Amino acid sequence: MTLRVTFLGTSGAIPTAERNPSAIHLNREGEQLLFDCGEGTQRQMMRFSTGFSISRICLTHVHGDHVLGLPGLLQTLDFNDRAEPLTIHTPRGTADNVRRLISALDTRPAFSLEIEEVGEGDLVHRGEEYEIRTFPTEHRTRSVGYALIEDDRKGRFDRERAEELGVPVGPAFGRLHAGEPVELEDRVVEPEEVVGPPRPGRRFVYTGDTRPADATIDAARGADLLIHDATFGDDWADRARETGHSTAREAGALAREAGVERLALTHVSSRYAGDASRLAREARESLSGGEAFVADDGMEIDVPFPE
Template sequence: MELIFLGTASCYPTADRSVSCTLLRFEDGRIWMFDCGEGSQVQLQKSSAKPGRIEKIFITHLHGDHLFGLPGLLCTLSNNMSESKSDFLLEIFGPHGLRRYVRECLSLSRSMLNFSYVVHELMIAQHQYPDDWHDWKVDNDDNGCLHPQEIGGRSIVCDDSGVWEVFSEQSATVLAGAALHSIPSFGFVVTEADSPGRLDVEKLKQLGVPPGPLYGRIKAGHSVEINGNTIEPSSVLGPKKKGRKVTIVGDTCDASRMKKISQNSDVIVHEATLEEALRDKALENGHSTPAMAAQFAKDIGARVLILYHYSQRYRQTADDGEGDMDSVAKLLAEAEAALSDCDSCSVVASGDLMEIPVKRRE
């Protein structure tokens, strides 16, 4: 499992940095995308990721730098399909209003797709509404008229503890929590299912089990019979491999409502828009500093903190002759200083097209 950062800028793209888009690639090649800012499909073509392996897209909030690339990406994915894939369903998850945005962009541009898509909306909790929220229309007013390739999606409501149960499947579970920002924003927590332990091949040979399909059945947890003897998986499998936990937080100045569901994350991806000296400005716009991101990483017991979503005032690398002035190195140094008393958590400053593995705990 690895994270691929297609865009790490805030607000708008620059000549050398694209806006928010992060991929989570599983070991079997499947890809889940988190946010899709302007230009994400261009970045995707520069990366090692295969566009055809994208099966789910998660949008943290409805600001353009996390959203404007989505309609174009859908059309590009469709154009790259040689023929209609009637059996493929692309799932999109995001805040209430996302369904209308996708539908109207595709409908007004007369864009037809070679596959079906569905938008599942996370319904906004009362505490997330800004004062002027109802001045902005987000509901559908089309009497249920779907785009030709659209399938009706779910409306996901938070439970009494403030958690949105996004979905659960055999390989992973996804929960969402509220992240305080200038508009409703979410963070997503992906918890990978535990994997079977390593097969004791030598023992299997001694028991007379031939290599092949029976190995797969045992690894899947099924007992098998050989020469009248029943072989239980527990007798030939090592300890289970603990599933990994990845938390990706959208824009926020306070992710504390996500502490419970993100506890013990192997990786936390958290914005660090401005340096600590500009904390007041960051808070005014609903953003975080590296020290704030580091504090949240410590609060949840994360092993690795990955910074992203940098203001345009920070170059990716220091300018020769000017030291590290106004570079991402300054943000990284602040996060490292804030984590100096935490031996269990390290920090990485992501950059466009950077690939970072998500390692299993020992």
């Protein structure tokens, strides 16, 4: 089952020739979600072939480098005769800001557009075998992060054991795997006899702009992919604290504590436009052997199941 992340924008507040402002596209088995929508996001979607069939946009906060792409994207969707509804989630107390930004074009999309405020720890959306929840972040404005958490999957079916117990090959296997007992001539075979324990689904976490925070550790516990603010390196650690951002080393330490499988560093300051390799190096040193990398615009990551 596909869980694919495409980095549409990985720059800090100031874009560079290589990096667009913040935007993350996620495709889960054909359902498309957009996290943040910096200036030029619609062009990045065309450039990197994600398509425009997004069902919802999740905003971490309403600073310009995370939302200025909304008017253009919505206008393009309207010009393309979109009929499906679209929901925009935004932190509590910011819906009017988003409405004013969209209405600045003096146009109203023909498709249904809902703007919903979300608080800290809210269930944002319940999808097919997954949910999206918010968690509090620490920035200089109202802000949240988002965690997409898949339901547990069925345990592995032990065909060999089932056959040893006399279960006939065929539909009975499916019933046992679905949790139903199967009655044989001499006994009843219970599902737990041939089906292993539930297996975890995947966990995707995106922080947006933030200082390192305990709430992020909780949300990212065991995450298969954590996308974390890493605006600065050690050389600008004071600036990170002043502006409500994180260093790469701090992101690495947080990922280590949360037991994260993979850490993607994003929101890279234009100070590192020529070479951001130091950010990956500092994060890896802090992560102590885990996988950490600086995300680039256009990078595509498939998130596997945690087997």
